[in-house]
Amino acid sequence: MPSQEAGVPSQGAAVITGTATGAPDRPVAQGGSAVTGTPSLAGGLAPIRRTWPLPGGSFTVSDPFGARGGTHLGVDLAAADGTPIFSVADGMVVAAGPASGFGNWIVVDSIDVNGRPFSAVYGHEWDSGVLVRVGQPVRAGQQIGRVGSAGESSGPHLHFEIVPGGRFAGGHQIDPLPWLDGAPTPSGGGAWPFSVNPQCQRGFGTAGGALADGKVPAELEIWYRRAGSLCPEITPSLLAAQGRQESGFRRGLTSPAGAQGLSQFLPSTARAADPDDGKPYLLDADGNGTASLWDDGDAIIAQGRYMCSIAHQIERWIGEGRVHGDVVPLALAAYNAGEGAVLASGGMPNQVAAHFSETQPYVANILAMEPQYRAAGATGRFQPDGQPPGAQIVEAARQWIGTPYVWGGGGPQGPSGGGLDGPGLTAASVFAASSGRISLPRTAEQQWEAGSEVPLRKAQPGDLVFSRFGPRGPAEVGVYTGNGTMIRAADASGVREAPIPGDSRVRRVL
Numbered sequence: 001m002p003s004q005e006a007g008v009p010s011q012g013a014a015v016i017t018g019t020a021t022g023a024p025d026r027p028v029a030q031g032g033s034a035v036t037g038t039p040s041l042a043g044g045l046a047p048i049r050r051t052w053p054l055p056g057g058s059f060t061v062s063d064p065f066g067a068r069g070g071t072h073l074g075v076d077l078a079a080a081d082g083t084p085i086f087s088v089a090d091g092m093v094v095a096a097g098p099a100s101g102f103g104n105w106i107v108v109d110s111i112d113v114n115g116r117p118f119s120a121v122y123g124h125e126w127d128s129g130v131l132v133r134v135g136q137p138v139r140a141g142q143q144i145g146r147v148g149s150a151g152e153s154s155g156p157h158l159h160f161e162i163v164p165g166g167r168f169a170g171g172h173q174i175d176p177l178p179w180l181d182g183a184p185t186p187s188g189g190g191a192w193p194f195s196v197n198p199q200c201q202r203g204f205g206t207a208g209g210a211l212a213d214g215k216v217p218a219e220l221e222i223w224y225r226r227a228g229s230l231c232p233e234i235t236p237s238l239l240a241a242q243g244r245q246e247s248g249f250r251r252g253l254t255s256p257a258g259a260q261g262l263s264q265f266l267p268s269t270a271r272a273a274d275p276d277d278g279k280p281y282l283l284d285a286d287g288n289g290t291a292s293l294w295d296d297g298d299a300i301i302a303q304g305r306y307m308c309s310i311a312h313q314i315e316r317w318i319g320e321g322r323v324h325g326d327v328v329p330l331a332l333a334a335y336n337a338g339e340g341a342v343l344a345s346g347g348m349p350n351q352v353a354a355h356f357s358e359t360q361p362y363v364a365n366i367l368a369m370e371p372q373y374r375a376a377g378a379t380g381r382f383q384p385d386g387q388p389p390g391a392q393i394v395e396a397a398r399q400w401i402g403t404p405y406v407w408g409g410g411g412p413q414g415p416s417g418g419g420l421d422g423p424g425l426t427a428a429s430v431f432a433a434s435s436g437r438i439s440l441p442r443t444a445e446q447q448w449e450a451g452s453e454v455p456l457r458k459a460q461p462g463d464l465v466f467s468r469f470g471p472r473g474p475a476e477v478g479v480y481t482g483n484g485t486m487i488r489a490a491d492a493s494g495v496r497e498a499p500i501p502g503d504s505r506v507r508r509v510l
Contacts, residue, residue, distance in 0.1 A: 227304025
């Protein structure tokens with residue numbers, strides 16, 4: 001577990017052949033490189049709780065930090081396909097699975113002995129090479145994956161990053177080789193699992209830690225981050241958008257129906273037992289001795305607990321064939337209208353007038369707002385990397401190739417209902433490429449009003465291609481990739497690359 005000042009190399013470091021310098025002070029599992037000792041200020045050896053990410057002698061550095069004009073923000077360690085990958089520190093898995101460019105990645109959040117947060121990022125695993133799950137605690141030296149060559153990779157290797165401050169919490173990558181090689185550090189037992197670490201900040205180290213900065217009142221951020229890590233179905237950005245819909249983040253509100261506080265909870269619901277653990281939804285989350293809907297932390301954690309419980313119930317109903325639809329929209333609908341309304345309707349509530357006038361708009365508003373509360377890249381997919389804006393849009397669109405076509409599917413948040421349609425694809429691509437700054441509207445006709453039109457002969461990759469014009473505007477839209485081709489979402493074929501239609505017109509939105 002590293003605890004040194006980041007980026008300070010020890011003298012005479014030798015790392016490019018996969019061996020660490022220094023005297024070992026304890027072994028690690030499954031052939032991982034030993035934890036190394038470094039001179040303490042008193043001249044003795046101080047233990048450092050960390051390991052190398054690959055077995056000693058198994059790799060070479062194939063691409064250093066800062067290569068490719070400064071855009072390579074990690075180090076590539078070439079190794080045989082299937083070589084074990086070890087966690088370099090104690091921590092918690094906050095991402096494990098698909099990631100744009102990486103094919104798959106694993107991200108582990110940790111806290112060092114000085115209370116400083118950092119993330120370790122491991123990229124290019126095959127699907128079968130991801131051996132951990134989101135929310136799983138891991139120890140230094142524990143195998144978490146296997147080397148692969150998925151994504152944008154020219155051969156088997158591990159892309160490895162160290163991110164002081166946190167990969168999903170606004171941190172910035174440093175050269176991991178000096179970091180791995182060691183530097184003076186106080187003696188100690190290494191990092192603690194952040195979930196029991198009193199120095200946990202802003203939800204760091206939780207799977208739901210990726211709430212966009214500055215979008216909710218600062219004092220509420222920690223609670224949305226923590227509530228959004230209670231279950232994988234419910235994210236902090238969703239809870240924040242729901243909070244905005246319920247109360248506008250205003251305290252002291254009571255609805256005509258008697259719902260109270262930031263999360264607009266009925267006191268009777270707050271006192272009810274959560275079937276997931278048998279405890280009331282409302283707990284003394286802030287530790288002030290009282291569980292109250294008027295306390296920020298208590299109310300938001302109760303909101304998260306209730307939403308997770310609803311989501312789990314809906315998942316069971318979907319599995320039984322009693323309910324159809326997506327879990328998140330149906331959970332929101334149940335929060336507003338009650339689980340019984342979802343079950344009685346077999347999906348989105350549609351039994352009484354209020355379901356159409358209140359519940360369905362409630363769900364639509366929250367889903368439309370959610371992307372603005374979500375940190376860019378929080379889903380572990382496309383990560384903007386400094387390329388020209390158009391190239392970013394194309395790269396973001398490519399991650400969805402092969403996704404099924406679903407009429408009305410998708411939007412800035414990505415696919416919904418299991419797929420995307422044309423404007424859903426372009427909205428998701430532009431939102432990701434703009435780091436969440438631009439949310440396109442829902443239809444091709446509405447998207448035609450965004451940006452500015454450019455002549456077809458001057459079209460550039462990343463421009464939006466519109467076609468099938470009618471009295472109200474275009475009916476189809478896709479992303480131009482160059483050379484007369486585009487990425488589109490079409491019925492039956494799904495998201496794919498295809499020639500642009502003959503009646504195409506082009507607009508530039510980024």
